[in-house]
Amino acid sequence: MDLALFVRHDETRWEIAPHGAMRVPAVIYATEDLIRAMDDKVYEQVTNVATLPGIVQASYAMPDAHWGYGFPIGGVAAFDPDHGGVVSAGGVGFDISCGVRCLHTHLRVEDVLAVQKALADVLFYKIPAGLGSTGAIRLSHTEMDAMLAGGARWAIEQGYGSEADLERIEEHGQMKGAKPGNVSDHAKKRQRDEMGTLGSGNHYLEVQKVAEIYDPEIANAFNLRENDVVVAIHCGSRGLGHQIGTEFLKRMAIAAGQHGITLPDRELACAPIHSDVGEEYLGAMRAAINCALANRQIITHLVRQAFAEVLPKARLSLLYDVSHNTCKVEEHEVNGVRRPLYVHRKGATRAFGPGHPDIPGVLRPVGQPVLIGGSMGTASYILCGTKEGEMRSFSSACHGAGRAMSRHAAYRQWKGRQVIDGLAARGILIRSPSSRGVAEEAPGAYKDVTEVVDAADAAGLARKVARVEPLVCIKG
Amino acid sequence: MDSHSPASARWEHFPHEADMGVRGIGATREQAFEQAALAMTAVIADLSGIQAQTPVDIECEAPDDELLFVDWLNAIVYEMATHHMLFSRYEVHIKDRRLSARAWGEPLDRERHQPAVEVKGATYTGLRVREEPNGQWVAECIVDV
Numbered sequence: 001m002d003l004a005l006f007v008r009h010d011e012t013r014w015e016i017a018p019h020g021a022m023r024v025p026a027v028i029y030a031t032e033d034l035i036r037a038m039d040d041k042v043y044e045q046v047t048n049v050a051t052l053p054g055i056v057q058a059s060y061a062m063p064d065a066h067w068g069y070g071f072p073i074g075g076v077a078a079f080d081p082d083h084g085g086v087v088s089a090g091g092v093g094f095d096i097s098c099g100v101r102c103l104h105t106h107l108r109v110e111d112v113l114a115v116q117k118a119l120a121d122v123l124f125y126k127i128p129a130g131l132g133s134t135g136a137i138r139l140s141h142t143e144m145d146a147m148l149a150g151g152a153r154w155a156i157e158q159g160y161g162s163e164a165d166l167e168r169i170e171e172h173g174q175m176k177g178a179k180p181g182n183v184s185d186h187a188k189k190r191q192r193d194e195m196g197t198l199g200s201g202n203h204y205l206e207v208q209k210v211a212e213i214y215d216p217e218i219a220n221a222f223n224l225r226e227n228d229v230v231v232a233i234h235c236g237s238r239g240l241g242h243q244i245g246t247e248f249l250k251r252m253a254i255a256a257g258q259h260g261i262t263l264p265d266r267e268l269a270c271a272p273i274h275s276d277v278g279e280e281y282l283g284a285m286r287a288a289i290n291c292a293l294a295n296r297q298i299i300t301h302l303v304r305q306a307f308a309e310v311l312p313k314a315r316l317s318l319l320y321d322v323s324h325n326t327c328k329v330e331e332h333e334v335n336g337v338r339r340p341l342y343v344h345r346k347g348a349t350r351a352f353g354p355g356h357p358d359i360p361g362v363l364r365p366v367g368q369p370v371l372i373g374g375s376m377g378t379a380s381y382i383l384c385g386t387k388e389g390e391m392r393s394f395s396s397a398c399h400g401a402g403r404a405m406s407r408h409a410a411y412r413q414w415k416g417r418q419v420i421d422g423l424a425a426r427g428i429l430i431r432s433p434s435s436r437g438v439a440e441e442a443p444g445a446y447k448d449v450t451e452v453v454d455a456a457d458a459a460g461l462a463r464k465v466a467r468v469e470p471l472v473c474i475k476g
Numbered sequence: 477m478d479s480h481s482p483a484s485a486r487w488e489h490f491p492h493e494a495d496m497g498v499r500g501i502g503a504t505r506e507q508a509f510e511q512a513a514l515a516m517t518a519v520i521a522d523l524s525g526i527q528a529q530t531p532v533d534i535e536c537e538a539p540d541d542e543l544l545f546v547d548w549l550n551a552i553v554y555e556m557a558t559h560h561m562l563f564s565r566y567e568v569h570i571k572d573r574r575l576s577a578r579a580w581g582e583p584l585d586r587e588r589h590q591p592a593v594e595v596k597g598a599t600y601t602g603l604r605v606r607e608e609p610n611g612q613w614v615a616e617c618i619v620d621v
Contacts, residue, residue: 039493067493069601069618094596094620131520131591132560132584190557200594201621239557242596246550253600254539266542266600406491407519407593407621436592 054085070267088270097292098236124431151290179283190239377443549598
């Protein structure tokens, strides 16, 4: 993008003054290089969000911002319900509560290297991945509603994990205010056989080694040392969330005019928080958050089973579980007053700083773990929320690397087998049902996640704690 | 850019940073919708490998052409997901704001079809349905994968 479009406030804060229908400024956090490389559509989308009713403070974009649909991917916006604020189905997206869960295995890298291939094979066998894969669980109508109300807590009650897992999940594993009755039969039907499945596209399950520690004190609180082995699970609410997003997007797009809302882009479809469709969406969206939390909990159970077969001495405990496509009610300080806001994060991770009451006691002195996924050939990062993030971005940070190349261009450039062999030569084992899928997800098709993470750290959105590198990747 | 052209009707993909654009072009609005559905299926798997064996009926309704187009694509996404099928032939009829269609396909075979990615939904981004000055209809939008 053209730097002349912005007022640069400091090294990493780029502001667009309100103009036209914008109610607040737009702010992008990024380095100069990242801003230059960003698509012009990010400018259009981040300023469009600034026009929505009831938006508070600014429309934000994280360092990994890229062209999304409606909101930019990497977009953050908060709305005040008492000032006509809206909830936007487009601002959450189709993959409601897509997120990353990180499990510590209490193993060292040498333990895994000895059985790396067997571990990759067992994980691939156990965890349903890719289009058309189905889980072993079939829920009755009553069980489906219980799952949508209970989230990871429901899954644990069914035997998929233990009570101790819950405190390391946002919302303690159960999103309150979920209304399973607001979820359509179509959405429930799409989920019928998809519980405990990874999905496809950029979703993955990785076994990773801790390659480098940047902040020993926080790493210690996270119980991370160099050469420790962790597991990352990246997936969301599957067909149920996709269907809810689809249905409410249409309803909100049609109803916008009746609510007196002018949409600069139909994909920004939204409704007043205090409206029938707004409240109905919130109940359904929260049910989808629970679906995602239950899904990652069931997958965690399958991962534990896989490790028990290959490496019985492993003990898999949660570091944390974050969601990066959500709308949540949080208290934030605006102009010196704390008030509840509806914070939309679309491809952005919540990053509460030290002392926040919503993070578990043992982590509270340091802050919330922020889990950032990279590509299957590079690295992922573990960061930690900061105090200053509260004022800068409603406690939000980036969520991943972002693509550098379309899927189509990647498929033309690489063959799946070539990608798999190249990574195997570097000690990274890929297992996937789709060769074309692997080609489209080739590491070279992604931006450098390190640059994005360094920018988030420099901007004070989150603090860099550790870099992790893949040993095994199950790709959907 | 990928394309496929039986007679004048054809489909294309157009690039989007993270997702994929699908475009159908035809002599009528119906043909453009049919072609765009093929474009969306081609995001998932190679069309030439999908047998048009079993028909499934699809109906949808929306207040304008653009919303109807997205509804149509999303109805296909739903049918693919719930029937575990892929389709390679579509026949669309539109009357007023109501679309009724038939899609022909076969059960998904992961070995044979090698599906690359699942389409989560069709979006209102990059959405256009219009008749060009040359009389051709174009229907396009970004699909989220």
